[in-house]
Amino acid sequence: MSGHTTELVVFGLLFLLVSGMGFVAARWRRPDDIASLNEWGLGGRNFGSWITWFLVGGDLYTAYTFVAVPALVFGAGAIGFYAMPYTVVVYPLVFLVLARMWSVSHVHGFVTPADFVRARFGSPTLALAVAITGLVATMPYIALQLVGIEAVLKSMGITGHLPIIIAFAILAAYTYQSGLRAPALIAFVKDALIYIVILAAVLYLPAKLGGWGAIFDAAGAKFAATPALGDGTLLNAGNQLQYVSLAFGSALALFLYPHSLTGVLASKNRNVIKRNMSALPAYSLVLGLIALLGFMAIAAGTKPIMNPNGKPDNNTIVPQLFDQLFPDWFTGVAYAAIGIGALVPAAIMSIAAANLFTRNIYREYLNKNATDAQEARVSKLVSLVVKVGAVACILLLDLQFAIDLQLIGGVIILQTLPSVALGLYTRWFHKSGLLAGWAAGLAAGMWMLYTIPGAPGSGKLHFGGSAFSLSNLGLDTKMTIYAGFVGLIVNLAVAALGTLLFRAAKIADGDDATSRGDYFADEGDPKVKHLDLTGSH
Amino acid sequence: MTRKVAGVGAAGSGTHTDRSPWNWLLVVPIVLPLLTFLFNADEPRLLGFPLFYWLQTAFIAVGVAATTIVYRMTK
Numbered sequence: 001m002s003g004h005t006t007e008l009v010v011f012g013l014l015f016l017l018v019s020g021m022g023f024v025a026a027r028w029r030r031p032d033d034i035a036s037l038n039e040w041g042l043g044g045r046n047f048g049s050w051i052t053w054f055l056v057g058g059d060l061y062t063a064y065t066f067v068a069v070p071a072l073v074f075g076a077g078a079i080g081f082y083a084m085p086y087t088v089v090v091y092p093l094v095f096l097v098l099a100r101m102w103s104v105s106h107v108h109g110f111v112t113p114a115d116f117v118r119a120r121f122g123s124p125t126l127a128l129a130v131a132i133t134g135l136v137a138t139m140p141y142i143a144l145q146l147v148g149i150e151a152v153l154k155s156m157g158i159t160g161h162l163p164i165i166i167a168f169a170i171l172a173a174y175t176y177q178s179g180l181r182a183p184a185l186i187a188f189v190k191d192a193l194i195y196i197v198i199l200a201a202v203l204y205l206p207a208k209l210g211g212w213g214a215i216f217d218a219a220g221a222k223f224a225a226t227p228a229l230g231d232g233t234l235l236n237a238g239n240q241l242q243y244v245s246l247a248f249g250s251a252l253a254l255f256l257y258p259h260s261l262t263g264v265l266a267s268k269n270r271n272v273i274k275r276n277m278s279a280l281p282a283y284s285l286v287l288g289l290i291a292l293l294g295f296m297a298i299a300a301g302t303k304p305i306m307n308p309n310g311k312p313d314n315n316t317i318v319p320q321l322f323d324q325l326f327p328d329w330f331t332g333v334a335y336a337a338i339g340i341g342a343l344v345p346a347a348i349m350s351i352a353a354a355n356l357f358t359r360n361i362y363r364e365y366l367n368k369n370a371t372d373a374q375e376a377r378v379s380k381l382v383s384l385v386v387k388v389g390a391v392a393c394i395l396l397l398d399l400q401f402a403i404d405l406q407l408i409g410g411v412i413i414l415q416t417l418p419s420v421a422l423g424l425y426t427r428w429f430h431k432s433g434l435l436a437g438w439a440a441g442l443a444a445g446m447w448m449l450y451t452i453p454g455a456p457g458s459g460k461l462h463f464g465g466s467a468f469s470l471s472n473l474g475l476d477t478k479m480t481i482y483a484g485f486v487g488l489i490v491n492l493a494v495a496a497l498g499t500l501l502f503r504a505a506k507i508a509d510g511d512d513a514t515s516r517g518d519y520f521a522d523e524g525d526p527k528v529k530h531l532d533l534t535g536s537h
Numbered sequence: 538m539t540r541k542v543a544g545v546g547a548a549g550s551g552t553h554t555d556r557s558p559w560n561w562l563l564v565v566p567i568v569l570p571l572l573t574f575l576f577n578a579d580e581p582r583l584l585g586f587p588l589f590y591w592l593q594t595a596f597i598a599v600g601v602a603a604t605t606i607v608y609r610m611t612k
Binding site for chain 1: 554564565567571573577578579582587589590593594603605
């Protein structure tokens with residue numbers, strides 16, 4: 001306990017600094033009137049390249065990533081490195097898609113992906129499905145940020161839930177006051193800390209552990225000695241397809257999450273987005289190095305902290321590694337990096353979830369004629385509710401359950417791809433076909449996740465991971481594939497078939513409120529200008 | 538930073554598109570990292586890193602190059 005005083009002091013000071021910044025952020029780039037979703041929820045829709053880079057990066061690379069990816073590499077090896085191809089593939093993949101999303105959203109004043117679906121397919125029901133999918137997928141994601149903080153606190157010897165409740169109460173207060181400006185400002189500190197810590201880790205730790213070659217050899221020796229078939233420092237015949245489909249499926253899913261889109265819509269023009277797609281991979285480099293901390297922990301002989309139930313908590317492996325090898329003051333800085341790394345995405349996610357509720361449930365079903373100020377007020381309140389919900393998730397449920405929910409979240413958010421991402425390119429699908437595909441994809445995804453047992457010895461029979469065994473489909477193989485990817489294929493097939501059937505049966509389709517030019521409009525376009533004038537008053 | 542609106546916007550709406558042959562360059566960094574047979578090997582090592590780890594890291598540079606070129610050429 002007493003050995004952690006220096007760490008605690010450094011962690012506490014940095015945490016306080018950032019909290020102060022969160023409150024001050026309300027005055028940063030302040031408009032005349034903050035009482036609208038364009039201001040509170042999208043920071044005035046006027047962020048340039050640098051802020052967008054920090055904001056989107058701070059949002060996509062979360063504390064949970066920093067904790068869970070190396071934990072997976074520590075436990076299973078090469079398969080955990082999927083995070084690297086995933087973040088290489090994603091930017092070229094969405095390069096053009098996001099620019100279109102920006103344009104159409106700015107012409108029509110969309111704040112959420114469901115707003116777009118509502119206008120494109122003329123279907124409040126489909127939009128509601130997309131909105132609820134987004135909410136359900138985002139909630140456990142916020143809860144997982146708490147897992148990141150908790151892993152750090154545990155390593156400093158702090159147990160119990162009070163510190164997490166206090167941290168989240170502060171977060172809730174400044175998000176309420178400053179909106180998207182708070183995480184945008186804090187992201188600078190978060191990234192500075194993360195880059196310092198990672199640079200120090202990759203320069204200093206290998207030297208202490210006998211070099212990179214020794215680190216990989218130690219990991220290879222550990223995996224060779226375990227009975228599990230799926231681990232190793234390389235992929236094997238069974239998990240190659242899983243690696244590829246998980247990387248690709250995760251890349252497809254990333255910008256469907258409502259919070260990823262929040263950062264994109266807050267940028268001021270198309271160029272900011274396109275330029276960021278070539279600048280954001282700088283984070284991928286950091287992510288890859290962080291993943292390799294898992295192997296360093298093996299080489300260093302780091303042991304995870306044991307849970308009260310006697311099982312190791314692999315999420316504590318990186319904090320434990322830092323504690324073991326860094327001087328105390330620097331361990332404090334590293335812990336602060338992870339802790340603050342949780343606050344930025346948690347704030348953006350809760351804002352995105354609040355916007356979804358406000359635009360696609362409150363305004364659609366509860367108060368059709370909501371004013372800008374009413375929308376902003378509802379969003380602010382809902383952002384509080386969302387955070388209370390996330391804390392309740394951690395307090396009331398088994399932590400493992402939150403992790404399962406996050407796994408499910410990834411699979412279900414992918415099912416909004418046909419209406420959101422393909423919808424940006426084609427109006428061919430029938431609204432009811434899309435709804436049928438969404439439902440079929442969800443059902444297939446849930447069933448597949450249900451069939452997946454946990455690691456041997458974990459005692460889990462269901463929802464043990466995302467690797468679906470193709471042998472379940474009667475194929476004679478040991479190969480596994482990412483369940484979300486298969487769910488998406490089912491979804492697309494049903495949506496296409498359904499579209500043909502509904503068209504043949506002459507069932508009425510919705511109206512498209514967008515026009516072709518909307519997808520290419522940029523800053524300075526008369527249509528976009530119009531929005532800026534109405535948006536800030 | 539650059540305030541210019543790249544030939545778009547000023548021309549009004551409805552006439553321009555994102556179409557460009559340069560866009561095909563984006564396919565390279567999307568497909569390359571998914572071809573496991575290229576990198577699922579230990580040798581050759583680089584500074585102690587097995588091929589699996591250093592080559593996939595090198596793909597970041599491919600992604601940055603491709604998106605940067607497409608951005609520049611279609612501005």
